[in-house]
Amino acid sequence: MKKNDDINPGEQLQELLREICPPDAEDNSFISRIDYLVDAEGELKKLIYDSTINYVLRRLISTADFLKRQCDKQEKYDESFIVKLREFLKENMRFPEENIELIRVLITECLDAKRKKVNSTLKKEIRRTAKNNNRFCYLCGIELEYDLKSPNNVHNSVEVEHKWPRAMGGLSDAFNLEVACQACNGKKADYIDASDFHYEEICLVTDENDQHFSTEMKREYELALWAKTEFKCSLCQKPASDSGKLKLSRKNPNDSWHFLNIEIFCEQHSQLRR
Ligand SMILES: [Zn+2]
Ligand SMILES: [Zn+2]
Incomplete structure (x- = not known):
């Protein structure tokens, strides 16, 4: 369990964005219809939601960084950055009025964290x-x-x-x-979670025993897949840091190796699945 102050400001901002804009339980959006079309059972919809929240988070932090650099160039005080960021959020985005101040505070904390290296x-x-x-x-x-x-x-x-x-x-x-x-x-790099990687690129044509499988399954793809379970076995939750390299296997053996069809197991549980 994390202590209260053991929460990253970026994570808090992500949570706040999810609260402001929660996913719809039932809807007939194009995303839901596409999810149904590829029989993803809501997983594709969730992935796109997570990825879009991360996109907004990245936009907010980067834009604030852009504004901060402009203020720094003009040698303005921190006070003017705060005013500028508040103005930006009010005039260029459409967040509910009551959330703007908390968003601004969290963005500022994100920028402080971004500038601080590990001692x-x-x-x-x-x-x-x-x-x-x-x-x-x-x-x-x-x-x-x-x-x-x-x-x-x-x-x-x-x-x-x-x-x-x-x-x-x-x-x-x-x-x-x-x-x-x-x-x-x-x-x-600065990827946050599985949805932040290029999951849509992971559609392999080779199978596990094929000569070119390990080339086609690039390290970036493996990282995105392992990130799905936060680098743990999906059955026993043992992390890669204790148990070594996690194995990939297909949920549906009639389907190819693509992001939504791949599960993650430790060595022991991967053998049970075969
Ligand atoms: Zn396991
Ligand atoms: Zn490594």
Whole structure:
């Protein structure tokens, strides 16, 4: 359970956006009709909703950053940025009046988080604890090389990663940090969750035993798929950081390898599914 102050401002802003604009329980929108058409049982609709909320979140944080840079250029005080952001929200967006001040405060906290890097003592501490517990990359489950000096080009060298991206209002505090391999850290970029990746690109033509499957199933795709279960086995909830690389399998064996047809399991449960 998280402590009260262990919540990323970006996450709080995302929650607020969901409250202001909740998904419709029943509707006959084009998205619902397409969801029905491809027999997604509401999963596609949810994905598009999540992805759109993330889009609005990204727009708000980036636009605020844009305005802040303009104020900084003109060497204006923080006060003028606050006024400018409030004006922007009132005049260029249509949020309910009663939510504007909280949105503004949260955006400002997101920008503060974006500008704050992890302090080097904390970074060392996190690496040390992870090494002592023999933690794997929390994203792909690879065994990590803890003793390499950075910077280097070794794909499984250790990096301290923000679970909720710093650029999207993630704090540089211990609760939001994990060890990841260099390869995953780069590819995860500032994606928030599975819906933030290019899930629509994941439509493979090869099958698991085909020679080109591992090439077609790119690391970005795997990250998007593992993100569906927050990098845990969907059955036992064991995280990749403890159990190693998570396996992918198809829900419907008559259907191809596409985002909505792929499930995520630990090694043990993946064998049970075969
Ligand atoms: Zn990794
Ligand atoms: Zn499992």
